[in-house]
Amino acid sequence: MTRKTVILYNRLAPTLRARLDEHFHVLDFSDTPNLPRDPAFRAALEDAHGVLGASVPLGRAELAHARNLEAISSVSVGVDKYDRDYLVERGIMLCHTPDVLTETTADTAFLLMLAAARRAVELAMRVRNGEWTASVGEADFGVDVHGKRLGIVGMGRIGAAIGRRARFGFNMDVAYHNRSRHAAVEDELGAEWRTLDDLLDWADFVCVTVPLAEATRGLFGAAEFQRMGPETIFINISRGGVVDEPALIAALENHTIRAAGLDVFTTEPLPGDSPLARLANVVALPHIGSATHETRHAMAALAVDNLIEALAGREPPARYSMAD
Structure with missing residues (x-):
């Protein structure tokens, strides 16, 4: 045969x-x-x-x-x-x-949240470059993750896994926006469904896990970043295309939002001359969401x-x- x-x-x-x-x-x-x-x-x-x-x-x-x-x-x-x-x-x-990459990708989301909040990459580079010459002062402080408010956009398998880490590991309040409600997740995590605008107004951290489709392409633009506000940290582990990248860059440069943790970009590999590769308030990873052996x-x-x-x-x- x-x-x-x-x-x-x-x-x-x-x-x-x-x-x-x-x-x-x-x-x-x-x-x-x-x-x-x-x-x-x-x-x-x-x-x-x-x-x-x-x-x-x-x-x-x-x-x-x-x-x-x-x-x-x-x-x-x-x-x-x-x-x-x-x-x-x-x-x-x-x-x-x-399924097989759910937990690993959720780990990556939390890696980005912690690194962006505590400015880990920025400060680690100072150590590596021999620039740590005095005790850390207020100018180098980050912000806490535990006890904060996490808004998840896209409550699928990965979103739910991130929510469990947030609620049970970091005592965070969890809310989500999704095209349909998930009663089981709401019961398990005490999570509240919110409209997207309401979620962006409410959250300290916004984590995006939606698939890229016509309905989600460019979902986050200047208006959404403005609504988040200057204390919000934006995390994207979905696809670069869900974000208007020039609007994100402007929001980071102007401190419209505090910081971003990004594992995905409009163009991959990320061009070396992109501002996202050099901004101090960005943690940029080379699409490693599922990249473990x-x-x-x-x-x-x-x-x-x-x-x-x-x-x-x-x-x-x-x-x-x-x-x-």
Whole structure:
């Protein structure tokens, strides 16, 4: 029996790669630069039954000639790199990797909250540069995290995990804004649903976890930062596109808000000349939300399982739904 052909563009541990080889004929593009423009990759798409990888845009133009494609297995929870309407139109199954990265990404959110509040990166660089020459004075003080008010925008799996850390670990009051209410989360955390404007007025920390979609693109602009006020710390672990980046830069430069902790940006990698790379009141990370050995292995393992099951005509463990 002829094995189906799959394209791999994500580095896998040897054991996971061996599982793919057991089931499929694998075309490996995991070390190919500028993948969307690579002629061999584009030619391979014409015959592939499945693809497994992340961070490569696959839309109508890229997939128009992929006549045999049955399934895409993304090593990510976010699926904004894919034209989901086109995939539905073509009957191409889309799988992703929710759940396995929830706790790690929530850890990253709290890392950003603590680092931005206590000015950890800024002050650590002074130590490294030999600039710590006297006791820390008021000019170098940060602000507390414990006991403060956390507003979460997007109460999915990750938002709920952040809320648990806040409520039970740091005794924070938690409120949230979401397109639908979550009674279980409200009961567990004592969290209150608020309108977005009300949430921004109320919160000391605003943490964004929404997926990138047309409804959330540019969700945070000048008006939203103005509403937050000069004591608020803004945290974004979702996607850069949910923020009007020039408006955020202006708010930070003008101290319209206190600080920001950012793991995602409109352009990634973040250009070195971006003000977000040099402002003292910004903690900028290189999109490390799920970047631990354990979590990335679990994500890749789930992606392999998804592709094997999908191409065998069975229900995969994590098929993406438009309702997600």
